[in-house]
Amino acid sequence: MIRQIEFWEDRDRNTGADLETSVTMADTSEEHAAMLSVHVHQPYFGSLKVRVGGREQTLYIGKHAFLDTKGAHSVVSWESEVGSLFYSDALGWTPRRGGQGVIKRRRQLDVAHKHLLRVTDLYDDEQGGDTGGREEVLLRRLQEQSTAGMRDVVETLQPEQNEAMRYPAGTPVIIQGAAGSGKTTIGFHRLAWMTNRDRGLHQARPEACMVLMPNRVLAAYAARILPELELQGVVVTTPETWITGLLGLEKLEVTDRTLTLLLTDTDNARRALAWRKAKLLGDARMLDVVRTHLWNKFNAAIQGQSFSERVEVRGRDPQTVTFSEAQLFGLLHDVFAADPLDGYRAGYRRLLEEHALAQLNVPEAEETSVGRQLSTPLTTLLGRIFASTTPVTEARRLLTDPAALSASGLLTEKEIRLLLADPLSGIPTPRRAHADVTELPLMLAVQAFTGGIGRAVGRSLEPFDHVVLDEAQDYSPLLYALLQRAARTGHITALGDLNQGMHGYKGPSSWEAVQEQLPGAQVLTLSRTFRSTRQITGLGARIASTYNRAADVKGVDRDGAEVQRYSGGNADQIGDERPLIAQAVRDARAAGHTNIAIVTRRAADADHLSEQLREFDTDAQPITTQEHRYKGGLVILPVNLAKGLEFSAAIVAGANADIYDENVEYERRLLYVAASRALHWLALTSAGELHPLVR
Numbered sequence: 001m002i003r004q005i006e007f008w009e010d011r012d013r014n015t016g017a018d019l020e021t022s023v024t025m026a027d028t029s030e031e032h033a034a035m036l037s038v039h040v041h042q043p044y045f046g047s048l049k050v051r052v053g054g055r056e057q058t059l060y061i062g063k064h065a066f067l068d069t070k071g072a073h074s075v076v077s078w079e080s081e082v083g084s085l086f087y088s089d090a091l092g093w094t095p096r097r098g099g100q101g102v103i104k105r106r107r108q109l110d111v112a113h114k115h116l117l118r119v120t121d122l123y124d125d126e127q128g129g130d131t132g133g134r135e136e137v138l139l140r141r142l143q144e145q146s147t148a149g150m151r152d153v154v155e156t157l158q159p160e161q162n163e164a165m166r167y168p169a170g171t172p173v174i175i176q177g178a179a180g181s182g183k184t185t186i187g188f189h190r191l192a193w194m195t196n197r198d199r200g201l202h203q204a205r206p207e208a209c210m211v212l213m214p215n216r217v218l219a220a221y222a223a224r225i226l227p228e229l230e231l232q233g234v235v236v237t238t239p240e241t242w243i244t245g246l247l248g249l250e251k252l253e254v255t256d257r258t259l260t261l262l263l264t265d266t267d268n269a270r271r272a273l274a275w276r277k278a279k280l281l282g283d284a285r286m287l288d289v290v291r292t293h294l295w296n297k298f299n300a301a302i303q304g305q306s307f308s309e310r311v312e313v314r315g316r317d318p319q320t321v322t323f324s325e326a327q328l329f330g331l332l333h334d335v336f337a338a339d340p341l342d343g344y345r346a347g348y349r350r351l352l353e354e355h356a357l358a359q360l361n362v363p364e365a366e367e368t369s370v371g372r373q374l375s376t377p378l379t380t381l382l383g384r385i386f387a388s389t390t391p392v393t394e395a396r397r398l399l400t401d402p403a404a405l406s407a408s409g410l411l412t413e414k415e416i417r418l419l420l421a422d423p424l425s426g427i428p429t430p431r432r433a434h435a436d437v438t439e440l441p442l443m444l445a446v447q448a449f450t451g452g453i454g455r456a457v458g459r460s461l462e463p464f465d466h467v468v469l470d471e472a473q474d475y476s477p478l479l480y481a482l483l484q485r486a487a488r489t490g491h492i493t494a495l496g497d498l499n500q501g502m503h504g505y506k507g508p509s510s511w512e513a514v515q516e517q518l519p520g521a522q523v524l525t526l527s528r529t530f531r532s533t534r535q536i537t538g539l540g541a542r543i544a545s546t547y548n549r550a551a552d553v554k555g556v557d558r559d560g561a562e563v564q565r566y567s568g569g570n571a572d573q574i575g576d577e578r579p580l581i582a583q584a585v586r587d588a589r590a591a592g593h594t595n596i597a598i599v600t601r602r603a604a605d606a607d608h609l610s611e612q613l614r615e616f617d618t619d620a621q622p623i624t625t626q627e628h629r630y631k632g633g634l635v636i637l638p639v640n641l642a643k644g645l646e647f648s649a650a651i652v653a654g655a656n657a658d659i660y661d662e663n664v665e666y667e668r669r670l671l672y673v674a675a676s677r678a679l680h681w682l683a684l685t686s687a688g689e690l691h692p693l694v695r
């Protein structure tokens with residue numbers, strides 16, 4: 001490898017026929033050299049002894065493919081077809097060149113700083129097959145401390161994960177798995193696999209891919225995995241940021257008033273109403289409700305309109321382009337039928353231009369000049385038909401107009417009444433321009449039809465090569481229908497856990513509802529969880545069993561410290577929680593942990609505590625807004641921002657029934673999230689008695 005890098009870096013060798021070619025060659029070589037040099041210290045992590053065509057050979061598996069043009073050494077990449085044999089349980093395969101291949105041995109090689117540290121056989125047909133080594137290697141990896149970012153698991157991918165990751169490209173997949181089963185991790189690995197050249201027509205370009213995550217703290221944490229997987233350029237963002245960006249309203253404040261109502265209102269009828277209305281707003285039928293509404297609106301705007309414009313064509317007398325009202329109607333019909341990705345407005349303009357040129361029979365050389373002359377008048381016409389349609393106002397207009405809601409015939413009378421009702425009227429709205437998270441998909445639908453949806457490339461829109469959705473149980477069917485328009489066919493990977501849904505009113509009721517929007521989508525299940533020790537997984541399972549009727553999940557059986565409990569008193573006597581938290585931090589550190597999180601119920605609690613804990617010689621960095629970034633060390637953060645993050649040690653502050661209401665399922669779910677953040681060491685603190693579920 002070093003020889004190859006030196007060769008690439010040797011400028012004298014990279015001389016082309018002219019200066020420009022030489023520079024390009026040198027740039028490409030430098031790029032290759034830079035890519036490979038990262039892997040010199042650990043060129044491979046595994047080997048396969050195989051027999052093909054009567055000949056035995058050893059293949060090395062690494063994170064980066066390498067072919068030694070001048071010698072016998074090569075490394076196959078983990079993403080390749082052959083690389084897959086390292087992870088699967090298959091014992092034979094059909095090589096591309098034909099014949100039959102047989103696996104004789106799988107071996108893990110721990111290599112660091114150019115030294116071979118350990119050899120573990122995973123499978124060896126001379127030792128009777130499976131050696132149990134895969135579990136041993138996995139356990140060693142899981143004992144490691146957490147880091148400040150998501151890590152790749154290329155060396156220890158499990159067979160079931162390997163299969164999900166490599167599910168045929170071009171098929172949408174929904175990966176369902178319990179907390180800590182590696183869904184998010186596998187989603188990024190699938191993306192890396194998708195960018196490999198071996199994917200042919202389905203190959204994705206990193207810069208043309210997008211990953212949507214529930215909040216920006218988590219997005220930044222997860223994005224740390226990108227360089228390891230050679231995925232630089234992938235956009236990792238949140239659905240809200242992506243949508244408001246597409247609407248051109250980056251400053252729009254996004255609220256979730258349904259959640260506020262569900263958590264604060266005691267009127268069950270109103271809660272049920274709010275829930276049902278939110279669900280209906282995200283119903284996939286709303287796509288056609290919006291489309292019909294726009295169809296009627298644009299048709300009404302065309303009434304009485306016509307177009308007539310004199311243009312000069314070189315070498316001819318002036319001519320007139322005309323469109324009658326009937327023709328304008330006809331073209332609107334055509335554009336709705338064509339349903340262009342960049343929206344009806346751009347599509348309509350293209351059609352008008354095409355028809356104008358055809359009408360005058362303009363020679364090719366004159367097309368640009370005629371186009372220029374028609375530009376302003378066409379903009380004026382389009383303005384009359386489309387201008388007053390902005391996504392925010394149009395979505396709201398639709399929601400207050402019973403006639404518009406009933407026009408498609410898709411909604412029942414009862415559903416229309418539900419959409420017209422305002423169960424959230426008692427919940428305050430911010431003073432700034434705002435939109436509710438439940439209305440956003442509808443606004444996005446208006447945007448998709450009028451202005452288009454997809455990836456902005458210069459001034460045009462293209463479909464994303466691949467889109468990955470994390471926490472996919474929180475996306476409404478309507479949003480799925482829109483994302484499906486925004487990506488290449490079959491290029492959506494959704495990762496989620498219906499049992500971890502915190503926002504059922506926003507999400508699908510079942511994966512079938514999602515499959516209806518993503519034709520051909522497969523649901524794959526990851527059944528094993530990897531994150532935490534037996535002690536921590538056990539405690540989490542106890543909380544989850546109060547709301548989750550799904551079968552028990554299997555955890556990797558990894559032993560660790562007992563869960564630590566610190567309580568300041570009993571039901572009648574409430575103590576001071578702060579010294580307890582400080583003590584827990586000291587204990588976590590004494591147990592060898594540096595990445596430690598104190599998890600609170602609310603952001604305001606985290607802010608207070610971070611100040612107050614200083615008096616107890618504890619300096620915890622607060623992560624209380626989406627602008628904060630997790631950089632490792634001791635942090636204090638609310639449970640909603642902790643979701644998806646993980647730490648070597650975690651301390652659940654306020655782990656009692658006053659903070660996490662035992663009778664409210666949502667609160668129990670939050671307690672579960674808080675208690676499932678730690679890999680190795682978990683503590684629960686409370687000024688009074690601990691929560692009955694963790695006592």
Ligand SMILES: Nc1ncnc2c1ncn2[C@@H]1O[C@H](COP(=O)(O)OP(=O)(O)OP(=O)(O)O)[C@@H](O)[C@H]1O
Pocket residue numbers: 138141142151152153156157158161177178179180181182183184185186497500530531643644646
């Ligand atoms: N094959 C593996 N080898 C080693 N570690 C793994 C493997 N699969 C998953 N992990 C580890 O398990 C932990 C959980 O992974 P991840 O966060 O991707 O799970 P998740 O299913 O998305 O969890 P959640 O639902 O809680 O967000 C991570 O620390 C990850 O590195």
